[in-house]
Every structure is written in structure tokens, then in C-alpha cells.
Amino acid sequence: MKVLLHTCCGPCASACVPRLKDGGHEVTMFYSNSNIDTREEFDKRAVEAKKLAEADSVEIAFDDYDHDRWLKEVAEGYETEPEKGRRCERCFRFNLERAARYAAENGYDAFTTSLSVSPHKPSALIFAAGEEKSSDTVKFLREDFKKKEGFKISVKRACELGLYRQSYCGCEFSRIRRCADMI
Numbered sequence: 001m002k003v004l005l006h007t008c009c010g011p012c013a014s015a016c017v018p019r020l021k022d023g024g025h026e027v028t029m030f031y032s033n034s035n036i037d038t039r040e041e042f043d044k045r046a047v048e049a050k051k052l053a054e055a056d057s058v059e060i061a062f063d064d065y066d067h068d069r070w071l072k073e074v075a076e077g078y079e080t081e082p083e084k085g086r087r088c089e090r091c092f093r094f095n096l097e098r099a100a101r102y103a104a105e106n107g108y109d110a111f112t113t114s115l116s117v118s119p120h121k122p123s124a125l126i127f128a129a130g131e132e133k134s135s136d137t138v139k140f141l142r143e144d145f146k147k148k149e150g151f152k153i154s155v156k157r158a159c160e161l162g163l164y165r166q167s168y169c170g171c172e173f174s175r176i177r178r179c180a181d182m183i
């Protein structure tokens with residue numbers, strides 16, 4: 001199948017691209033990350049995603065950065081939610097909707113996401129969001145990338161490829177919470 005891999009970052013995607021290719025799929029990465037708090041960080045992670053695409057010989061497409069829209073449509077009223085809570089659930093839906101739309105407009109058979117690599121992100125919530133955004137033409141591929149040691153593989157490959165691994169999920173609320181947890 002022709003599969004669009006919504007890519008949250010290069011390190012997470014490094015466990016997904018080989019698995020999808022091994023499954024016989026033709027993979028394109030789709031870097032879509034309007035949840036990230038600053039343009040600078042968005043660009044930094046985009047560079048790392050491109051490095052992975054080159055290393056794994058797959059195509060990569062880049063979505064626009066629209067954090068103002070993300071704040072309005074996802075975070076407003078949910079700023080104090082913990083990670084894995086309702087803001088994250090809305091965030092998954094926001095990003096997967098964009099991936100599903102890009103996949104439908106560009107002739108893909110299916111889409112999936114690197115978000116499921118992270119132990120901080122419940123796969124059940126990600127799958128529910130993906131299935132909500134799937135359609136008759138573009139299906140959501142229910143790949144649980146954290147299984148079969150996906151996270152461990154992502155850490156190992158990120159080290160081998162010299163990819164930058166960020167210390168917070170992406171939005172300003174996750175950055176504030178990570179800082180608070182360290183104090």
C-alpha cells in the first residue's frame with residue numbers, strides 16, 4: 001500500500017519507517033506539527049525528520065506551521081490538562097485530520113502516525129482519532145509502533161543517526177509541565 005506516515009519527529013519516525021517498509025508498504029513521511037510552541041523548534045525538528053527521510057530513502061512532505069490555529073482549535077480551555085489528557089486527545093485529532101486530508105488529496109491508500117511510538121501517548125486514543133479521520137478512500141493503518149520495542153529502537157536509531165531528541169513533547173504546556181516536574 002501507499003502509506004502516508006504522519007511524522008511528529010525524526011527520532012520517533014526512525015522506528016516506524018523500517019517497520020512499514022518491511023511490511024511491503026511504499027512510505028512517505030508527512031511532517032505536520034503545528035502543536036510545537038515556536039517556529040524555531042518546528043524548523044529544528046523538520047531538519048531532523050528530513051535527515052531520517054534521506055537515511056531511509058523515503059519521500060517527505062512538509063505541512064504548514066500554524067500554531068495560532070492549533071492554540072485556538074486545540075488548546076483553548078485545555079491549557080492545564082496533563083499529558084495523556086483531553087488536550088492531547090484533541091491534538092491527535094488535529095494532526096491526524098491534516099494527515100488524512102493530505103493523504104486523500106495526494107492519492108495515498110492509508111495513513112498512520114509515529115505518535116504511537118511514545119510511551120507518553122496512549123495508543124487507544126491515537127487509534128480513535130485516526131479512525132475518526134479515516135474515510136472510504138483513505139484508511140487509518142492501526143500500527144502500534146511502541147510494540148516490539150519500538151521506543152527502544154527509536155532511541156537507538158536516533159543515536160546512531162545523530163538525530164536531535166527533544167526534551168518535551170511540543171506545545172508550551174508540555175514544556176511548562178516538564179520544567180515543573182524537574183523542580
Ligand code: SF4
Pocket residue numbers: 035036083084087088089091092169170171173174
Ligand atoms: S503535550 Fe504533546 S500531544 Fe499533548 S497537546 Fe501538547 S503537543 Fe499535543
